[in-house]
Amino acid sequence: MERTFVMVKPDGVQRNLVGDIVARFESKGFKLAGAKLMQISQNLAETHYGEHSDKPFFGELVDFITSGPVFAMVWEGENVIATARKMMGATNPQDADVATIRGDFGLTVGKNVIHGSDSEESAKREIELFFLNEELVDYQKNQDTWVY
Numbered sequence: 001m002e003r004t005f006v007m008v009k010p011d012g013v014q015r016n017l018v019g020d021i022v023a024r025f026e027s028k029g030f031k032l033a034g035a036k037l038m039q040i041s042q043n044l045a046e047t048h049y050g051e052h053s054d055k056p057f058f059g060e061l062v063d064f065i066t067s068g069p070v071f072a073m074v075w076e077g078e079n080v081i082a083t084a085r086k087m088m089g090a091t092n093p094q095d096a097d098v099a100t101i102r103g104d105f106g107l108t109v110g111k112n113v114i115h116g117s118d119s120e121e122s123a124k125r126e127i128e129l130f131f132l133n134e135e136l137v138d139y140q141k142n143q144d145t146w147v148y
């Protein structure tokens with residue numbers, strides 16, 4: 001089953017949105033495989049956002065993502081990578097549809113509440129970057145027979 005990396009950014013944690021965001025993924029039918037509240041180091045931030053290192057907003061992005069705790073998660077389920085991106089909405093919350101996480105909770109691209117892997121390759125990379133193998137749990141949920 002597919003897995004993806006999702007993270008409530010420091011603005012989402014400070015604004016008490018963790019519960020609502022977790023509830024959306026649970027209600028959709030996805031299964032939580034791992035989760036933790038953590039402070040991202042400068043080094044981890046620069047590695048995670050490495051593809052943006054030449055962008056003008058890189059410094060601001062690293063400062064922001066290290067400015068307070070984040071809530072890191074691994075979610076599992078059929079087509080979860082693409083579906084999580086749909087549930088998050090467009091990168092700029094002003095372009096994000098209503099009923100998406102960014103559409104409902106964000107106003108600016110710099111503080112857009114949530115991160116989610118954008119491909120199979122980045123999901124694998126980001127899960128390995130943020131979680132040890134033993135922090136991820138393989139288990140059955142009875143609801144799955146009603147979801148699939």
Ligand code: IDP
Nearest residue numbers: 057060061090091109110111112114115116118
């Ligand atoms: P994504 O988070 O939707 O995958 P990316 O293009 O990978 O979007 O950008 C990573 C993050 O960088 C965004 O979520 C956003 O917080 C931040 N970002 C993107 N563009 C800008 C910008 O123009 N100014 C400030 N921050 C930006």
